[in-house]
Structure formats: structure tokens, C-alpha cells
Amino acid sequence: MTQVEFELACAALKQLKGPVSDQDKLLVYSYYKQATQGDCNIPVPPATEVKAKAKWVAWNQNKGMSRMDAMRFYIAKVEELKKKEAAQGL
Structure with missing residues (x-):
């Protein structure tokens, strides 16, 4: 796998028209962040920030x-x- 293939996948993701589950969104997000920034380097958000905490x-x-x-x-x-x-024929 190369950087170019990764960038093409990033572009392809933006072209999807169908609904993507929240679980799939989180998974894609987590791989993207790990690929671009490495290990998580930010403090844990408070539990009241549900979306930020899930990410x-x-x-x-x-x-x-x-x-x-x-x-x-x-x-x-x-x-x-x-x-x-x-x-799904979308």
C-alpha cells in the first residue's frame, strides 16, 4: 500500500452517496487518524462530550x-x- 492509494481512498470516501453507519464512520475515522497522526495524542474528552469521547x-x-x-x-x-x-444500487 502506498500513500497514493491511501489518498485515493480518502477521495473515494467523500464520493459515497449511501448512508454509512456511525460504527463504520468511527472505524474509518480511527484508521485515518492513526495513519496520519499516529497514536492518540490528545487528552480524553469529558463524558458529556459524547461524540468527541466516542472518536x-x-x-x-x-x-x-x-x-x-x-x-x-x-x-x-x-x-x-x-x-x-x-x-445497494446507489
């Missing part, structure tokens, strides 16, 4: 994952979402 938890679960592995998982997830959308 933090998702990203932090990838702690120790290499950037290249995160790119691979990101690309694979985007491909899965593209296939799901194609199967």
Missing part, C-alpha cells in the same frame, strides 16, 4: 498500530463501503 475511544483503540497498517485497514474499509453501496 477518542475509537482512535485510542489503535494505539501501537503502525501508520502503514492503519492505511491498509483504512483502504480496505473504504473498499468494503464502496462495494456495499454498489450492492
Whole structure:
């Protein structure tokens, strides 16, 4: 996997028309952050900030994952979402 393939997957994700589940959004977000920034480097948001906390938890679960592995998982997830959308005929 290369940086170019990762960037193409980032662009492809923006082109999806169908609904993406919150769980899939968090997974894609967590791989993107791990691939672009490495391990989670921000403090835990307060529990009252539900969305921010969910994003933090998702990203932090990838702690120790290499950037290249995160790119691979990101690309694979985007491909899965593209296939799901194609199967729905959107």
C-alpha cells in the first residue's frame, strides 16, 4: 500500500452517496487518524462530550498500530463501503 492509494481512498470516501453507519464512520475515522497522526495524542474528552469521547475511544483503540497498517485497514474499509453501496444500487 502506498500513500497514493491511501489518498485515493480518502477521495473515494467523500464520493459515497449511501448512508454509512456511525460504527463504520468511527472505524474509518480511527484508521485515518492513526495513519496520519499516529497514536492518540490528545487528552480524553469529558463524558458529556459524547461524540468527541466516542472518536477518542475509537482512535485510542489503535494505539501501537503502525501508520502503514492503519492505511491498509483504512483502504480496505473504504473498499468494503464502496462495494456495499454498489450492492445497494446507489
